[in-house]
Amino acid sequence: MSSFKTLRINHIALVVGELDAPLHFWRDGLGLALAQTEAVPEQQAEVAFLPVGESHVELVQPTTSDSGLARFLAKRGPGMHHVCVEVDNIRAALAHLKGLGFRLIDETPRLGHAGRQYAFIHPESAQGVLVELYELPPAGSQ
């Protein structure tokens, strides 16, 4: 059996052309709090984080015109971009997926904000859905 556990949906990410209209829907319409908005240079994007239960909604606005996100937005319009599931051992999860023959975008985790590790699985592996894996650092380690 696999040596990792999938814990929860960490977030769903929606790609948007600008932040005002989706904030109006998710914050004013559905009552979610806007926890923060931050620039994410590695994704060439501005991201708004809205917690909901143990997950959050991420609104991702491309800030350049030539990133993967910007091309996704130009081609498909705004909408769902990816779903991120949190695991307790991202390296074990990636090795397990690779061993089953699933196509990965990142074969080793990338290091993101605040010590989190993340990796993307190719949408070919999940019937067109782009799935991100997260492993958060142990509580209190930051």
Place this chain on the structure above:
Amino acid sequence: MSSFKTLRINHIALVVGELDAPLHFWRDGLGLALAQTEAVPEQQAEVAFLPVGESHVELVQPTTSDSGLARFLAKRGPGMHHVCVEVDNIRAALAHLKGLGFRLIDETPRLGHAGRQYAFIHPESAQGVLVELYELPPAGSQ
């Protein structure tokens, strides 16, 4: 202020052409349990439910060729179909959204399996994302 609370992501729904390949990814690849598979005649679909944390992943396979789901699949291919957020008062949520001018698909809740109430918000309201609202019956009422 609004008279309802948005509690959590109840589920994300993925539309698929058949269940074997996506089950291989989500169950065998990511280790989610397959809680149940059931026919949902009102959606003309077979649905597999895989819990993850306080949410679940729904794999939705159209069983006829002329439903909205089947047309979605034929037009766009498999992938994300909708995200469902659970609220504690669906009628208040719908009234609040309508009052803000958001376009709804269902202005009053529909009654689904096991006493749950649900309604869809038009994707025009949420930048191309189809959002479903759920209100579950009180625990112990079934």
